[in-house]
Amino acid sequence: AQSVTQLDSQVPVFEEAPVELRCNYSSSVSVYLFWYVQYPNQGLQLLLKYLSGSTLVKGINGFEAEFNKSQTSFHLRKPSVHISDTAEYFCAVSSSNDYKLSFGAGTTVTVRA
Amino acid sequence: DTGVSQDPRHKITKRGQNVTFRCDPISEHNRLYWYRQTLGQGPEFLTYFQNEAQLEKSRLLSDRFSAERPKGSFSTLEIQRTEQGDSAMYLCAGGGEGTEAFFGQGTRLTVV
Numbered sequence: 001a002q003s004v005t006q007l008d009s010q011v012p013v014f015e016e017a018p019v020e021l022r023c024n025y026s027s028s029v030s031v032y033l034f035w036y037v038q039y040p041n042q043g044l045q046l047l048l049k050y051l052s053g054s055t056l057v058k059g060i061n062g063f064e065a066e067f068n069k070s071q072t073s074f075h076l077r078k079p080s081v082h083i084s085d086t087a088e089y090f091c092a093v094s095s096s097n098d099y100k101l102s103f104g105a106g107t108t109v110t111v112r113a
Numbered sequence: 114d115t116g117v118s119q120d121p122r123h124k125i126t127k128r129g130q131n132v133t134f135r136c137d138p139i140s141e142h143n144r145l146y147w148y149r150q151t152l153g154q155g156p157e158f159l160t161y162f163q164n165e166a167q168l169e170k171s172r173l174l175s176d177r178f179s180a181e182r183p184k185g186s187f188s189t190l191e192i193q194r195t196e197q198g199d200s201a202m203y204l205c206a207g208g209g210e211g212t213e214a215f216f217g218q219g220t221r222l223t224v225v
Contacts, residue, residue, distance in 0.1 A: 032212050043216035090155050103155030
Protein backbone atom coordinates (compact mmCIF):
# COMPACT_ATOMS: atom_id res chain seq x y z
CA ALA A 1 0.00 0.00 0.00
CA GLN A 2 1.12 3.53 -0.67
CA SER A 3 0.35 6.80 1.05
CA VAL A 4 1.18 10.45 0.53
CA THR A 5 1.52 13.26 3.06
CA GLN A 6 1.47 16.86 1.97
CA LEU A 7 2.97 18.79 4.82
CA ASP A 8 1.36 22.16 4.12
CA SER A 9 -2.38 22.58 3.70
CA GLN A 10 -2.17 26.26 2.71
CA VAL A 11 0.70 28.32 1.33
CA PRO A 12 0.23 32.05 0.84
CA VAL A 13 2.90 33.66 -1.32
CA PHE A 14 3.53 37.01 -2.96
CA GLU A 15 3.75 37.35 -6.72
CA GLU A 16 7.26 36.79 -8.12
CA ALA A 17 8.40 35.10 -4.89
CA PRO A 18 9.57 31.46 -4.85
CA VAL A 19 7.37 28.68 -3.53
CA GLU A 20 8.03 25.14 -2.30
CA LEU A 21 5.32 22.56 -1.66
CA ARG A 22 6.38 19.58 0.42
CA CYS A 23 5.39 15.99 -0.23
CA ASN A 24 6.43 12.78 1.52
CA TYR A 25 5.38 9.31 0.52
CA SER A 26 5.52 5.79 1.86
CA SER A 27 5.55 2.60 -0.13
CA SER A 28 6.87 -0.92 0.09
CA VAL A 29 7.57 -1.09 -3.64
CA SER A 30 9.08 1.15 -6.29
CA VAL A 31 6.77 3.97 -7.17
CA TYR A 32 6.09 6.62 -9.70
CA LEU A 33 5.52 10.15 -8.37
CA PHE A 34 3.35 12.92 -9.75
CA TRP A 35 2.27 16.48 -9.08
CA TYR A 36 -1.13 17.61 -10.33
CA VAL A 37 -2.74 21.06 -10.27
CA GLN A 38 -6.47 21.68 -9.93
CA TYR A 39 -8.15 24.99 -10.66
CA PRO A 40 -11.61 25.69 -9.14
CA ASN A 41 -14.31 23.34 -10.42
CA GLN A 42 -11.91 21.69 -12.83
CA GLY A 43 -10.28 18.31 -13.20
CA LEU A 44 -6.62 17.64 -12.51
CA GLN A 45 -3.80 18.62 -14.84
CA LEU A 46 -0.41 16.94 -14.69
CA LEU A 47 2.46 19.28 -13.82
CA LEU A 48 5.27 16.75 -13.82
CA LYS A 49 6.17 13.16 -13.05
CA TYR A 50 9.10 11.09 -11.85
CA LEU A 51 9.47 7.59 -13.23
CA SER A 52 13.22 6.91 -13.06
CA GLY A 53 16.53 8.48 -13.94
CA SER A 54 17.44 12.04 -13.05
CA THR A 55 16.05 13.01 -9.67
CA LEU A 56 15.35 16.60 -10.77
CA VAL A 57 12.25 16.73 -12.91
CA LYS A 58 11.06 19.75 -14.85
CA GLY A 59 7.42 20.26 -15.67
CA ILE A 60 5.05 22.73 -17.23
CA ASN A 61 4.58 26.35 -16.19
CA GLY A 62 8.10 26.62 -14.76
CA PHE A 63 7.61 24.03 -12.01
CA GLU A 64 10.22 21.48 -11.01
CA ALA A 65 10.46 18.76 -8.38
CA GLU A 66 13.24 16.73 -6.83
CA PHE A 67 12.94 13.06 -5.93
CA ASN A 68 14.81 12.11 -2.77
CA LYS A 69 14.69 8.37 -2.17
CA SER A 70 16.43 8.42 1.21
CA GLN A 71 13.99 10.99 2.56
CA THR A 72 11.04 9.58 0.59
CA SER A 73 10.21 13.07 -0.58
CA PHE A 74 9.14 14.72 -3.81
CA HIS A 75 8.98 18.46 -3.16
CA LEU A 76 7.65 20.85 -5.80
CA ARG A 77 9.25 24.24 -6.44
CA LYS A 78 8.82 27.29 -8.60
CA PRO A 79 11.36 30.14 -8.46
CA SER A 80 8.87 32.93 -9.25
CA VAL A 81 5.10 32.55 -9.01
CA HIS A 82 2.36 34.37 -10.88
CA ILE A 83 -1.18 35.23 -9.84
CA SER A 84 -2.34 32.51 -12.23
CA ASP A 85 -0.56 29.87 -10.13
CA THR A 86 -3.27 30.23 -7.50
CA ALA A 87 -4.74 26.73 -7.33
CA GLU A 88 -4.81 23.44 -5.43
CA TYR A 89 -1.77 21.21 -5.85
CA PHE A 90 -1.80 17.46 -5.30
CA CYS A 91 1.09 15.08 -4.89
CA ALA A 92 0.36 11.49 -5.93
CA VAL A 93 2.05 8.10 -6.07
CA SER A 94 1.37 4.99 -8.12
CA SER A 95 2.89 1.58 -8.64
CA SER A 96 3.92 0.07 -11.94
CA ASN A 97 1.21 -2.60 -11.72
CA ASP A 98 -1.90 -0.61 -12.49
CA TYR A 99 -0.91 3.07 -12.29
CA LYS A 100 -3.67 3.62 -9.73
CA LEU A 101 -3.01 6.94 -8.00
CA SER A 102 -2.95 7.62 -4.27
CA PHE A 103 -3.22 11.33 -3.58
CA GLY A 104 -2.24 13.59 -0.74
CA ALA A 105 -4.79 15.93 0.81
CA GLY A 106 -3.61 18.84 -1.30
CA THR A 107 -1.93 22.21 -0.78
CA THR A 108 -3.79 25.42 -1.55
CA VAL A 109 -1.49 28.03 -3.02
CA THR A 110 -2.73 31.62 -2.95
CA VAL A 111 -0.62 34.14 -4.83
CA ARG A 112 -1.07 37.78 -3.85
CA ALA A 113 0.06 40.88 -5.69
CA ASP B 114 -7.93 19.26 -23.53
CA THR B 115 -7.25 15.85 -21.96
CA GLY B 116 -9.59 14.00 -24.29
CA VAL B 117 -11.72 12.81 -21.37
CA SER B 118 -15.22 14.24 -21.15
CA GLN B 119 -17.70 13.76 -18.34
CA ASP B 120 -21.42 14.32 -18.30
CA PRO B 121 -23.15 15.98 -16.58
CA ARG B 122 -20.84 18.57 -15.05
CA HIS B 123 -23.25 19.20 -12.20
CA LYS B 124 -26.05 17.13 -10.74
CA ILE B 125 -28.41 18.00 -7.90
CA THR B 126 -30.59 15.18 -6.69
CA LYS B 127 -32.86 14.43 -3.78
CA ARG B 128 -31.81 11.88 -1.21
CA GLY B 129 -32.93 8.42 -2.18
CA GLN B 130 -32.86 9.01 -5.93
CA ASN B 131 -30.60 7.16 -8.34
CA VAL B 132 -28.04 8.99 -10.47
CA THR B 133 -25.81 7.95 -13.34
CA PHE B 134 -22.68 9.65 -14.60
CA ARG B 135 -20.92 9.08 -17.90
CA CYS B 136 -17.26 9.25 -18.85
CA ASP B 137 -15.96 9.27 -22.43
CA PRO B 138 -12.21 8.80 -22.82
CA ILE B 139 -10.38 8.73 -26.13
CA SER B 140 -9.97 5.41 -27.92
CA GLU B 141 -6.31 5.04 -26.85
CA HIS B 142 -7.31 4.95 -23.16
CA ASN B 143 -7.50 1.22 -22.50
CA ARG B 144 -7.32 2.01 -18.76
CA LEU B 145 -10.12 3.95 -17.07
CA TYR B 146 -10.40 5.04 -13.44
CA TRP B 147 -13.08 6.58 -11.26
CA TYR B 148 -12.13 8.73 -8.26
CA ARG B 149 -14.20 10.61 -5.68
CA GLN B 150 -13.10 13.93 -4.26
CA THR B 151 -14.76 15.55 -1.25
CA LEU B 152 -14.25 19.15 -0.23
CA GLY B 153 -10.75 19.87 0.99
CA GLN B 154 -9.45 16.39 0.21
CA GLY B 155 -7.48 14.71 -2.50
CA PRO B 156 -9.19 12.33 -4.91
CA GLU B 157 -9.79 8.79 -3.62
CA PHE B 158 -9.71 5.76 -5.87
CA LEU B 159 -13.04 4.04 -6.51
CA THR B 160 -12.57 1.58 -9.34
CA TYR B 161 -10.41 0.66 -12.34
CA PHE B 162 -11.09 -0.88 -15.76
CA GLN B 163 -8.69 -2.43 -18.20
CA ASN B 164 -10.68 -2.30 -21.43
CA GLU B 165 -14.10 -3.71 -20.44
CA ALA B 166 -12.86 -5.67 -17.43
CA GLN B 167 -13.33 -4.15 -13.99
CA LEU B 168 -10.11 -5.18 -12.27
CA GLU B 169 -10.33 -3.50 -8.90
CA LYS B 170 -12.93 -1.90 -6.64
CA SER B 171 -12.19 0.14 -3.56
CA ARG B 172 -13.95 -0.62 -0.29
CA LEU B 173 -15.33 2.91 -0.67
CA LEU B 174 -17.50 1.52 -3.46
CA SER B 175 -20.45 0.27 -1.44
CA ASP B 176 -23.11 -1.98 -2.93
CA ARG B 177 -25.09 1.14 -3.86
CA PHE B 178 -22.41 1.99 -6.39
CA SER B 179 -21.93 0.20 -9.70
CA ALA B 180 -19.64 0.99 -12.60
CA GLU B 181 -19.57 -0.42 -16.09
CA ARG B 182 -17.53 -0.13 -19.23
CA PRO B 183 -19.49 -2.37 -21.59
CA LYS B 184 -17.47 -2.05 -24.79
CA GLY B 185 -14.20 -0.85 -23.37
CA SER B 186 -14.93 2.69 -24.46
CA PHE B 187 -17.24 4.93 -22.38
CA SER B 188 -17.99 4.15 -18.74
CA THR B 189 -20.91 4.81 -16.43
CA LEU B 190 -21.01 5.17 -12.67
CA GLU B 191 -24.40 4.68 -11.02
CA ILE B 192 -25.29 5.49 -7.45
CA GLN B 193 -28.52 4.03 -6.13
CA ARG B 194 -30.50 5.44 -3.22
CA THR B 195 -28.24 8.46 -2.88
CA GLU B 196 -27.29 9.74 0.56
CA GLN B 197 -26.03 13.15 1.60
CA GLY B 198 -22.61 11.65 2.18
CA ASP B 199 -22.41 10.88 -1.53
CA SER B 200 -22.10 14.59 -2.29
CA ALA B 201 -18.70 14.98 -3.92
CA MET B 202 -16.86 15.55 -7.18
CA TYR B 203 -16.63 12.35 -9.22
CA LEU B 204 -13.59 12.30 -11.46
CA CYS B 205 -12.88 9.99 -14.36
CA ALA B 206 -9.39 9.45 -15.77
CA GLY B 207 -8.13 7.60 -18.80
CA GLY B 208 -4.73 6.11 -19.44
CA GLY B 209 -3.02 4.48 -22.38
CA GLU B 210 0.40 2.94 -22.84
CA GLY B 211 2.18 5.46 -20.65
CA THR B 212 2.02 6.09 -16.93
CA GLU B 213 0.04 9.31 -17.08
CA ALA B 214 -3.66 9.52 -16.23
CA PHE B 215 -5.72 12.13 -18.06
CA PHE B 216 -8.55 13.54 -16.00
CA GLY B 217 -11.92 14.80 -17.08
CA GLN B 218 -13.43 17.92 -15.56
CA GLY B 219 -15.53 15.91 -13.17
CA THR B 220 -19.18 15.66 -12.19
CA ARG B 221 -20.15 17.53 -9.05
CA LEU B 222 -22.94 15.74 -7.23
CA THR B 223 -25.04 17.48 -4.59
CA VAL B 224 -27.54 15.39 -2.66
CA VAL B 225 -30.21 17.45 -0.91
